[in-house]
Amino acid sequence: MTTTDFVTGILYLVAATLFVTGLHQMRAPSTARRGNLISAAGMAIAVISTIVVALVDDGGNGWGWGALILGVLLGGTYGVGRARTVKMTDIPQLVSIFNAVGGGAAATVAIADFVRHSSTTSLPLNSSIPIVLDVLIGAVTFSGSLIAAGKLQGIIPGQPITFLGSRAVNVLAVLIALAAGVLTLVSTHNVALLVVVLVAALIFGVLMVLPIGGADAPVIVSLLNALTGLAVAMAGFAINNQALIIAGALVGAAGTILTLQMAKAMNRSVPSIIMGGFGTSDTPSGTVGAGQDLTNIRQLTADDVAIQLAYAQHVMIVPGYGLAAARAQHEVAELAKLLTDHGIDVKYAIHPVAGRMPGHMNVLLAEANVPYTQMLQLDEANAQFDICDVALVVGANDVCNPDAREPGNAVSGMPILDVDHAKSVVVIKRSMRPGYAGITNPLFTDPKTGMFFADAKQGLTDIFAAAKEYVAA
């Protein structure tokens, strides 16, 4: 071990410590930003020490360094530009794109490592196995994440896309990728075989994500995020770089935990989401109980809602997908502030999957200047619904369906917000259309519930205007 290697090893350990500390601090809103900055500092240390060791040990030449600088400038400019300008509602697809490029980079590093080796001897297995795995996983996450981003952005239709024989093509792609992978390991340095692995894995990534419904896309993005971590760790094995191994494994673990939690909160299992894409009928029907049967429903106007809110003591706002889709976070925050300034206690009950991915609603509300102390998680919120005078549900449906407590339906067992425990309920919704689970919601026909049919943004604006009259008086 040279002195450079030793110093680099120590610096990598420092970087790893900073990554773990950073992630640890991201557990609480008050320290989360600092946590991310600590992790960024770890990244800077890892990058600088890698540059130093590369210059000392290998040297390289002007062309190599030139290509690196050009690439970093282009990629960095693109990444920072998109990160600075993205709308908060579009965060999920941007995360997916950043994940795609990470997977692509991991695969490229492995390919470069493979190509570089002498073409007369075969690679030792402890180097070729990680290379093949890296190319496989990296390529799947690259193409899969791009498709997922397209679905979230709406460029690719959100409905599951399948075509005749898509399942067979899918299986074929996997088999070809695996067979070419094994052949790459046993044959003498065959770049063409590795390219076959690459192409088959890219095709598989596309075919794996295309059939997945838009609502499930965030779970897939999270799963692919975990896989990219593993691909990066494999790259670390291939080029014997501990920073890649540690950081990749951390992200692999993080992504796995997140994926499981997201799927659990949506009452879906990860295998059923993925296998759903393989042609089983596990797709939302979306038609059951449709129709606009308005009997048994108490309809409210903006004025009715405003009176109810203005004379309440405790108000709980339940934001859902409809609020995120209508980009109405500023309107709801404005209404809440009006009520709070009037001395009314206003809190937000946030279901783990409200918004477009877990925690997305919190980001949207934070953007609208809502303090995080007003955002209650599922358990905290459920402890307070009993004393709540008005629960204002904005564009949420399945996450507050009391039928989840009963067995034998599409939402059975899903953790829900106990909105029906509130003294009265107001639901702002565009129509009686069922949510993603495709079933009716008895909350809407509950005698204490009033329905205000409106687009979230317009409805909240109208309620705000009406409420102003009452609280000013």
Added chain:
Amino acid sequence: MTETLFSNLAIFVLSLLVGFEVISKIPSTLHTPMMSGANAIHGVIVAGAIATAALAHSPIGYVLTFVASALAAANVCGGYVVTDRMLRMFRKPDPVTVPVAVPITAPVSAVADVLKRAS
């Protein structure tokens, strides 16, 4: 060579365990920023791109270096910036300005306190 492999495997497995432990405790409030933050961390592949650059000695090597570094830089730079943008918005509540309400039960509890002290 097997020694290196073994120590790398040990590092890998222990890092996985640390990852599970650190991350399983994050509240759902922060899942989106956390996912984005973890996403930025796998941008460490930029270190792989640097190593690739130093070892590149052929046109195909330079091209692959360029591709790897462009993709990795977008991941790492964009990832940290967008995560910071999200987390910057999470703010503490304003200093309390709501007038302190005196509960109707205040006199009762005051009397109760006195009685408790007396007994």
